[in-house]
Amino acid sequence: MDQPIEGFSRLSKEEKIQWIAQRYTRHPRQTEALLQQYWNPDAHLQQLHDEFIENTLSNFYLPLGVAPNFLINDRLYAIPMAIEESSVVAAASKAAKFWLERGGFRARVLGTEKIGQVHFLFHGKAADLQEFIDHIGPVLRKDTAGITRNMEQRGGGIRDIALRDKTEAMPGYFQLHCTFETLDAMGANFINSCLEQLAATLVREAKAYPAFQGMEPPVEVLMSILSNYVPGCLVRAEVSCPLEALPAECGLTGEEFARRLVQAVAIADCEPYRAVTHNKGIMNGIDAVVIATGNDFRAVEAGVHAFAARSGSYRSLTRARIExxxxxxxxxxPLALGTVGGITSLHPLVRFSLELLGDPGAPELMQVVAVAGLAQNFAALRSLVTVGIQKGHMKMHLLNILNQLGATEAEKTALIDHFKNDTVSHSAVVETLNALRSQAL
Structure with a gap:
């Protein structure tokens, strides 16, 4: 049995790869070659990627595609999307073209408020604690001034610091619930730095506060951390058109198509099993743009799904009506995004993606990302209520199947032509490819 390793992080990248390959893979030499194959030949660029995280072995590539023809607030965009799933970029592009001919998308930011909290314990009277917080309010602001100065000069900073009594949920539990404006920055480091200073001030001032003498300790800070639930950092994306502007779809009139789509959204709104997949499709579009622009897709995912469950039941993010x-x-x-900070100025393809979008500020990027999610959902619903989801998805998945089967370029061409009008399934592709190869013998 292998023993744990001490000092793994101090090994060179080559030594890390050798150690991993020899102990955890069946073919160490092939593993070493594979990992080195994905290094960037530009040593400076590879070092930049190596320093994004710890214990780097290699690079893990995702395709970077583009969905053109997005008309958003009367401006035409080509949207970058980094994703591995077949049909996502194609579906977004198809939805963009559909709505381009019907006035395009509209989007607007409803709020940009971000949240952070200092979680602490206090076992005295809540009224005394509130009086204390009111008393030290100016001190809390003064002590964070060095952190917030630059942000405030640009129009951001700490917006509010409020005491929240959570003792019904947990004995002695209180929060400093703080709201922030971070402008074009994602703001995680800024918010956490402010919160840790607020916590230090809270502890220091509580020890010296006369009404708390004899309490040991007066307050016990447990943690200080931003929240990825940002219902106040909200953006709306929408489309609309007259019913007669909707095309006939698979034997349905435009009005019938619209009614089926409205009903499909209603099902996702009342059935959590459907809502999860419905919203996952939305996130296909959102995550792809979030990744391409160097933002934190995990934070976005967590916040969006919490928002979808804010009523107490997990529901559809989209809405539809005929009126x-x-x-x-x-x-x-809710989308807490940034266009400065993080890796936005470091990763060359992130810089390219932002340039492709016209170097937007955070509010504009929020609108673009929301539109990508709405477009993805429309494309999925359009398929679901007409031809079904598999026809288009499996057509796009065909090349993946052929690559798995080691098809030649000639075989790919032949099978793509064969499946233009036939249903794609893994078994059908295998059968057709084997028949083609038998004919060639």
Whole structure:
């Protein structure tokens, strides 16, 4: 049995690879070659990637694609998308073209408020604690001034510091619930630095506060951390058009298509099993743009799904209705994004993606990302209520299957042509490829 290793992080990258390959893989030499194959030949660029995280072995590539023809607030965008799933970019592009001919997408930011909390214990009277917090309010602001100065000069900073009594949920539990404006920055480091200073001030001032004498300790800070649940950092994306502007789909009139789509959204809104997959499709579009622009897709995912469950039941993020002969389809979604800080100025492809979008500020990026999610959902629903999801998805997945089977370029061409009108399934592809190869013998 292998023994744990001491000082792994101090090994060179080559030594890390050798150690991993020899102990955890069946073919160490092939593993070493594979990992080195994905290094960037530009040593400076590889070092940049190595320093993004710890214990780097190699690079893990995702395709970077683009979905053109997105008309958003009367401006045309080509949206970058980093994702490995077949049909996502194609579906987004198809939805973009559909709505380009019907006035395009509208989007607007409803709020940019971000949240951070100092979680602490206090076992005295809540009224005394509130009086103390009111008393030290100016001190809390003064002690964080060195951290917030630059942000405030740009119009951001700490917006509010409020005491929240959570003792019904947990004995002695209180929060300093703080709201922030971080402008074009994602703001995680800024918010956490402010919170840790607020916590230090809280502890120091509580020890010296006369009404708390004899309490040991007066307050016990447990943790200080931002929240990825940001219902106040909200953006709306929407489309609408007259019913007569909707095309006939698979034997359905435009009005029938619209009614089926409205009903499909209603099902996702009342059935959590459907809502999860429904919203996952939205996140296909959102995550792809979030990754391409160097933002934290895990934080976005967590916040969005919490927002979808804010009523106490997990529900659809999108809404749809028919009113006065108009079809309306829209979504409100919380997106805490940034266009400065993090890796936005370091990763060359992130810089490219932001340039592709016209170097947007955070509010504009929020609108673009929300539109990508709405477009993805529309494309999925359009397929579901007409031809079904598999026809388009498996067509896009065909090349993946052929690559898995080691098909030649000639075989790929032949099978792509064969499946233009036939249903794609893994077994059907295998059978057709084997038949083609038998004919060639």
């Amino acid at each position: 006065d002969g108009q079809f309306h389809f829209w979504m409100d979604v």
